[in-house]
Amino acid sequence: LRSAPPLEMAQLYFRVFPQDAEPLWNNPCEDKRHMQIWSATKSCERLPKFLVIGPQKTGTTALYSFLLSHPAIRSTYRNPETFEEVQFFSGTNYYKGLDWYMNFFPGGVNSTTDFLFEKSATYFDNELVPLRAFSLVPHTSIISILIDPVRRAYSWYQHVKAHGDKVAAQYSFLEIVTANRDSPKPLQHLRSRCLRPGEYASHLERWLDHYPSTQLLILDGDLLKSDPVSVMHLVQRFLKIKPFVDYKDLIRFDKKKGFYCQVEATMKAPRCLGRSKGRRYPVMEADVEAVLQRYYQPHNVALHKLLTRLNQPLPLPKWLRADLQ
Numbered sequence: 001l002r003s004a005p006p007l008e009m010a011q012l013y014f015r016v017f018p019q020d021a022e023p024l025w026n027n028p029c030e031d032k033r034h035m036q037i038w039s040a041t042k043s044c045e046r047l048p049k050f051l052v053i054g055p056q057k058t059g060t061t062a063l064y065s066f067l068l069s070h071p072a073i074r075s076t077y078r079n080p081e082t083f084e085e086v087q088f089f090s091g092t093n094y095y096k097g098l099d100w101y102m103n104f105f106p107g108g109v110n111s112t113t114d115f116l117f118e119k120s121a122t123y124f125d126n127e128l129v130p131l132r133a134f135s136l137v138p139h140t141s142i143i144s145i146l147i148d149p150v151r152r153a154y155s156w157y158q159h160v161k162a163h164g165d166k167v168a169a170q171y172s173f174l175e176i177v178t179a180n181r182d183s184p185k186p187l188q189h190l191r192s193r194c195l196r197p198g199e200y201a202s203h204l205e206r207w208l209d210h211y212p213s214t215q216l217l218i219l220d221g222d223l224l225k226s227d228p229v230s231v232m233h234l235v236q237r238f239l240k241i242k243p244f245v246d247y248k249d250l251i252r253f254d255k256k257k258g259f260y261c262q263v264e265a266t267m268k269a270p271r272c273l274g275r276s277k278g279r280r281y282p283v284m285e286a287d288v289e290a291v292l293q294r295y296y297q298p299h300n301v302a303l304h305k306l307l308t309r310l311n312q313p314l315p316l317p318k319w320l321r322a323d324l325q
């Protein structure tokens with residue numbers, strides 16, 4: 001048995017138990033003892049009832065904006081550092097602690113009638129997030145959106161290029177997706193960031209290691225684009241949210257934008273997403289599309305098995321059925 005001053009003791013402790021160096025936040029409201037020592041000014045309500053986890057470029061912003069049209073749904077305040085998303089569970093923000101996260105949620109909500117949610121599209125494929133999220137909010141519902149991973153990868157490439165990514169600007173899309181171990185490191189890294197989120201089944205399995213499948217809703221991003229009204233009705237049923245709102249009154253197809261946009265009685269014109277959502281770019285070249293289709297084939301087979309196993313309310317997406325034929 002040894003004793004030491006606090007700092008030294010901490011260092012000794014983490015040398016013996018390195019696995020404890022990473023914090024894992026639990027929900028203070030789920031434990032009476034924690035509640036007793038927690039400040040009376042804090043509230044258990046400032047946590048999400050559901051999370052929209054991504055992946056990026058599948059229509060997550062459209063879903064986010066449609067959700068906000070609902071009178072009982074509210075989201076987090078914007079994070080000025082990460083272009084709106086809070087991204088608590090996926091990066092170093094996690095080390096800022098629970099108060100930091102909870103302060104993003106509006107206070108004064110009625111937890112039985114109001115639905116607070118957070119959307120961070122980086123959550124989907126981050127290895128740490130499912131465990132971290134489950135430790136803090138085990139009863140929260142999880143919503144993910146999938147589109148054809150080939151198109152998702154291309155949309156992501158267009159997105160990072162438009163944001164001035166130097167590596168993306170230097171290489172063609174084909175060069176990026178065919179990069180290998182001999183390629184420059186930044187190119188290999190970009191390829192991985194581009195392709196990995198589309199390996200849907202492996203990421204979903206990680207979420208299912210923690211959350212029961214009944215808490216997981218997987219949406220078809222193509223349907224969200226072509227028939228968002230029916231998707232929003234499905235989401236409301238899944239969340240058991242009241243009042244049930246008819247989205248025919250809240251969103252309408254806008255010919256100019258080429259997508260559905262929000263409408264409200266008080267608005268002069270529909271409110272569409274900005275230019276960075278629904279970008280116009282050249283059609284993907286056939287050679288690179290073929291490379292990507294080959295790459296994603298085994299992942300899509302695994303996804304097909306997974307979706308068949310889960311009892312999801314939506315039928316298999318058309319692109320998945322077509323890909324496996």
Ligand code: A3P
Binds near residue numbers: 059155156260
């Ligand atoms: P593109 O810009 O490549 O067309 P995210 O918000 O997850 O980044 O996804 C962006 C994608 O959402 C867009 O990709 C677009 O195709 C799709 N999307 C779906 N519904 C939309 C809508 N109502 N308005 C704009 N984009 C929408």
